[in-house]
Amino acid sequence: xxxxxxxQTCSPDLTLFTRLDKSKExxxxxxxxxxxxxxxxxxxxxxxxxxxxxxxxxxxxxxLLGPLLVCEWGISSIQEALLTSIVFLGYAIxxxxxGWVSDHYGRKVGLTIAVICTSYFGLISxxxxxxxxxxxxxxxxxxxxxxxxxxxxxxxxxxxxxxRAKSIISLQVFVFIGMSFEGLLAYLLLVPLxxxxxxxxxxxxxxxxxxxxxxxxxSPRFLLLTGKRKxxxxxxxxxxxxxxxxIPEGILVADLETDRGRFxxxxxxxxxxxxxxLWWIWIxxxxxxxxxxxxxxxxxxxxxxxxxxxxxxxxxxxxxVTNSDIVAIIIASIGELLGIFVAFLLIDRxxxxxxxxxxxxxxxxxxxxxxxxxDRCLIxxxxxxxxxxxxxxxxxxxSPEVYPTKFRAVGIGTAxxxxxxxxxxxxxxxxxxxxxxxxLALAVAAxxxxxxxxxxxxxxLETKGRLLQVSNNVNFNLSEMNIIFQIE
Numbered sequence: 001x002x003x004x005x006x007x008q009t010c011s012p013d014l015t016l017f018t019r020l021d022k023s024k025e026x027x028x029x030x031x032x033x034x035x036x037x038x039x040x041x042x043x044x045x046x047x048x049x050x051x052x053x054x055x056x057x058x059x060x061x062x063x064l065l066g067p068l069l070v071c072e073w074g075i076s077s078i079q080e081a082l083l084t085s086i087v088f089l090g091y092a093i094x095x096x097x098x099g100w101v102s103d104h105y106g107r108k109v110g111l112t113i114a115v116i117c118t119s120y121f122g123l124i125s126x127x128x129x130x131x132x133x134x135x136x137x138x139x140x141x142x143x144x145x146x147x148x149x150x151x152x153x154x155x156x157x158x159x160x161x162x163x164r165a166k167s168i169i170s171l172q173v174f175v176f177i178g179m180s181f182e183g184l185l186a187y188l189l190l191v192p193l194x195x196x197x198x199x200x201x202x203x204x205x206x207x208x209x210x211x212x213x214x215x216x217x218x219s220p221r222f223l224l225l226t227g228k229r230k231x232x233x234x235x236x237x238x239x240x241x242x243x244x245x246x247i248p249e250g251i252l253v254a255d256l257e258t259d260r261g262r263f264x265x266x267x268x269x270x271x272x273x274x275x276x277x278l279w280w281i282w283i284x285x286x287x288x289x290x291x292x293x294x295x296x297x298x299x300x301x302x303x304x305x306x307x308x309x310x311x312x313x314x315x316x317x318x319x320x321v322t323n324s325d326i327v328a329i330i331i332a333s334i335g336e337l338l339g340i341f342v343a344f345l346l347i348d349r350x351x352x353x354x355x356x357x358x359x360x361x362x363x364x365x366x367x368x369x370x371x372x373x374x375d376r377c378l379i380x381x382x383x384x385x386x387x388x389x390x391x392x393x394x395x396x397x398x399s400p401e402v403y404p405t406k407f408r409a410v411g412i413g414t415a416x417x418x419x420x421x422x423x424x425x426x427x428x429x430x431x432x433x434x435x436x437x438x439x440l441a442l443a444v445a446a447x448x449x450x451x452x453x454x455x456x457x458x459x460x461l462e463t464k465g466r467l468l469q470v471s472n473n474v475n476f477n478l479s480e481m482n483i484i485f486q487i488e
Contacts, residue, residue, distance in 0.1 A: 026250035028221050031236050037163040038243030044158050045167060047212055048151040049174035051115060054205050055148045056178030058122065058141070061202055062087060063294055064186055064326070066431070068195045075131060077435060081427035084294065086135045088423035090142025095420065096263075098147030099413020107154040107409065108218045114147025115213075119206030126199035149396075149416045153409045156400040157219040158239075161465060165347045168397045169340055172389060176336040183330035190326070221405045224252065265407040266414060274402060275411075277455050279418040281356065282399075284452030285391040287422030287429070288363060291445055292388050294430035339389025346390075351464040352398045353456055359390035360453035367446040371439050391452065395419070401463035422448075 066080040075083070094114070102110035118141050125137035152168060159167045182202060189198050223232035233252060240247045266275045339359075346355045395415070403411035434441040 024250045025253045026248050027253060028224055031247055033160045034248050035240050035243050035245050036160055040239035040242035041159050045170060047216055048155050049171055051148055051151050051209060052171045053174040053178035055145055056175040057182040057202055058145055060179045060182040073131060077432050081431050084427040085424040086139045087142035088420045090139040091146040092417040092420035094143035094146025095149055095417035096413040098150055099409040102150045102409035106218050106222055107150055108216050110147055111150045112213050114144045115206055115209050117144030119203050123203045126196040150409060152396045153400055153412050154219055157221045165397045166344060169343045169393050172336060172340045172393050176333050179333040180330050183326050187326045225405055266411055274460050277459055278415055280455050281452055282395055282415050282419030283422040284448045285395050286419035287426055287448050288388045288445055289392045290423045290426035291430040294427055295434055336389050343390045343393050351462050352394060353459050353462050356391060356394045356456035357453045360449045360456060363388050364446045364449035367442045371442050398463060402461055
């Protein structure tokens with residue numbers, strides 16, 4: 001694609017590029033759709049999935065670290081919950097910050113810094129000598145983990161609309177791999193080497209990412225938006241060559257944004273209602289997702305529910321993590337695969353909104369069923385992990401689809417950060433409240449699922465089959481075969 005371009009200003013708020021020979025203009029959306037899904041996207045999915053696997057390993061480690069420190073340091077149930085919550089507090093800080101970095105300096109830059117931050121502070125936290133230092137270092141690692149969510153932003157901008165949802169859902173396969181791999185490491189290393197060495201070895205995949213980072217491409221949408229047309233063209237041509245496809249003839253056009261990634265854009269009249277409803281869905285889904293993961297070992301250990309005062313649990317707070325506990329976590333992760341399968345079947349049939357509501361409703365029913373039929377907890381745990389996985393996945397699919405490139409990373413980062421309020425709450429529901437009254441903890445979770453289902457049904461926008469927006473307003477003049485982007 002060889003372009004001779006001339007910038008032409010139509011108004012103070014409108015910039016477009018036009019070719020001297022008046023050939024038709026093409027957008028990055030049209031090029032990405034023409035390239036389709038192939039080897040180029042599979043390579044990107046593999047790299048993003050590897051990073052996603054790293055995040056799931058970090059979260060799985062949290063479910064092991066708390067019980068281990070209960071025995072070694074004699075920490076209380078509140079301190080155990082705080083150990084998990086502090087990581088998610090860091091996540092809540094890191095997610096919007098890395099969203100801002102990604103919108104201003106590039107998706108690749110934000111993602112690379114996030115992985116380095118996670119690996120460095122995760123590694124040195126193994127040397128912490130007390131609870132306060134552990135909390136500090138784990139919170140700093142959590143800030144890095146918050147930036148890893150930008151995988152979704154980058155992947156969303158590299159795949160065509162027909163395969164966008166399923167590509168993001170495929171990332172959850174790597175969550176299963178990460179949870180299982182961390183469980184396997186714990187099974188093999190925890191008893192002979194201890195939790196500190198397990199933390200060190202768990203950071204090796206993070207460091208391995210640095211070897212893959214040169215293969216990570218920048219988003220062509222971001223490059224075009226910042227005026228780097230040649231770099232964007234090179235990436236699109238590379239993708240077309242890898243997929244054995246040709247790029248449509250024409251001049252690649254986009255707005256040159258000087259003001260992008262502003263937090264206040266989320267509250268413009270067009271997005272205000274959507275943003276608040278999306279935030280609550282994120283809070284509900286994240287609360288349920290991490291509460292479920294943290295509840296799983298305790299749920300497996302109960303022959304029946306209804307331990308009202310929790311005296312037995314308080315009396316036996318120091319319970320060494322055994323291989324059977326680790327195996328239970330690995331087996332429970334199978335529910336992730338079931339959730340992926342169901343999401344694949346439904347997302348392009350029911351649409352985003354109805355699939356979200358469907359997942360929330362089934363999760364609510366599973367929590368209630370677990371209260372009533374505790375003797376079948378193995379099956380129930382698998383099912384409610386599956387249904388919560390559907391909801392959690394759909395948040396990552398829907399969020400980048402509703403926000404334009406101009407502030408997509410900020411939108412995802414902020415929604416993810418707000419969702420971490422639920423993650424901060426989850427250990428208090430799954431560990432503190434569950435130890436006092438398991439039935440009450442499950443009832444609270446069911447309440448979150450009910451409200452999440454209601455919000456999902458009333459979302460103002462369905463994004464199934466919708467092309468990604470570049471800016472706040474998009475104007476299509478099909479009769480003149482020109483595509484004009486106007487920036488507010």
